[in-house]
Amino acid sequence: MIKYIVNFFLNLVVFDFPGFERFLNLIFNSLNIKSKFSYYTFHARPKRVDQVSFDSYCKFEHEKVGIVIQGPIKQEDDFTYETAISYRKNMPSVEIVISTWHGQVIEREVDLMSQNIYVIKSTPPNNSGLCNINYQIVSTKAGIDLLRKLNCKYILKTRSDQRLYAPNIVGYLLGLLNEYPSLNYSQQKARIVELSLSVCRYRPYSMCDMFQFGHVDDLSIMWSCDLDARGMDVATYSKKEITPRILYEDMVAEIYLHRSYLRKIGVDDFAELSHYYKILSENFIIIDKESVDLFWNKYHSKEYHLAENPVYDINRVKAKFYYRDWILVKNFGPAALDCNDTYLDRVES
Numbered sequence: 001m002i003k004y005i006v007n008f009f010l011n012l013v014v015f016d017f018p019g020f021e022r023f024l025n026l027i028f029n030s031l032n033i034k035s036k037f038s039y040y041t042f043h044a045r046p047k048r049v050d051q052v053s054f055d056s057y058c059k060f061e062h063e064k065v066g067i068v069i070q071g072p073i074k075q076e077d078d079f080t081y082e083t084a085i086s087y088r089k090n091m092p093s094v095e096i097v098i099s100t101w102h103g104q105v106i107e108r109e110v111d112l113m114s115q116n117i118y119v120i121k122s123t124p125p126n127n128s129g130l131c132n133i134n135y136q137i138v139s140t141k142a143g144i145d146l147l148r149k150l151n152c153k154y155i156l157k158t159r160s161d162q163r164l165y166a167p168n169i170v171g172y173l174l175g176l177l178n179e180y181p182s183l184n185y186s187q188q189k190a191r192i193v194e195l196s197l198s199v200c201r202y203r204p205y206s207m208c209d210m211f212q213f214g215h216v217d218d219l220s221i222m223w224s225c226d227l228d229a230r231g232m233d234v235a236t237y238s239k240k241e242i243t244p245r246i247l248y249e250d251m252v253a254e255i256y257l258h259r260s261y262l263r264k265i266g267v268d269d270f271a272e273l274s275h276y277y278k279i280l281s282e283n284f285i286i287i288d289k290e291s292v293d294l295f296w297n298k299y300h301s302k303e304y305h306l307a308e309n310p311v312y313d314i315n316r317v318k319a320k321f322y323y324r325d326w327i328l329v330k331n332f333g334p335a336a337l338d339c340n341d342t343y344l345d346r347v348e349s
Helices: 003-015 019-033 076-090 109-114 133-149 169-177 214-220 244-250 254-264 273-283 323-332 341-345
Strands: 065-070 095-101 117-122 155-157 193-196 212-215 284-287
Touching: 003 155, 065 076, 065 109, 065 254, 065 273, 076 095, 076 109, 076 117, 095 133, 095 193, 117 133, 133 155, 133 214, 133 254, 155 214, 169 212, 169 284, 193 214, 193 244, 212 214, 244 341, 273 284, 273 323, 273 341, 284 323
Parallel strands: 065 095, 065 155, 095 117, 193 284
Antiparallel strands: 155 212, 193 212
């Protein structure tokens, strides 16, 4: 019965008839009336760049900015291609680099080149590193190195399976760096902006390696870390009994990246929540994905359940650190949040 219902709705979506969203809205409204436990909403984004009407982009003189679109090419719906073209349309003054792997096929690569979008292909690392972090390191560094040669002062690092829909992103991000300057320029040229969707509140230094914006020197340091000599995929590692402290000690993926960065710039990286929150407030700027209208459906299509984020779940072990938390800590100190370090030893389900 469930399969029949799912196929019925899929057929409706395939035909995508006029008024489909209104029809869907009626279903959701009825569901909200009938449901005893939850309210349901939906949000639709255009697939093709020619379906998007961007607000007029901000026009002001600023330092040169580059974007790295890192990772394997997502062929479905020409996703990576359409993403790059949308960035060119929405951010006409930036340099854009797609950094992927030898053997990856990019549809209409000539079209990309005609729009001054660079495509570089690296040789995959021999060892993946724990949870495949080495793939990110190699391809991201290659993109940053090219953008440095193109004289970019600021870099936006993104993924090939994600898309940013918001207008005026570059001006917004530059404004954040201007509003919240580095507290120690000799140590760090500018704060690094990251998204809260993967900044974990109770996992020290488990932060966002998918979206980063900052000074080219700082991101070069971040992504010039040594390759991880270990090798274990996510599925195998996840069979362990995992706590935030174990993840911290094992330096898994994004934790490896951020702890290596902090050590390079002379910042302590010990496992205390109060210290972790202090670093977030002093060396980074944490914003929410809504600010840039990020789309990502790698794991599922729940708008507010990205990266295992239990927004309303009673189990808060995997809770995220949001912009509101960042503002609290920045203005009132780490004690404004619960800094109970016993949370580090709770088992994550």
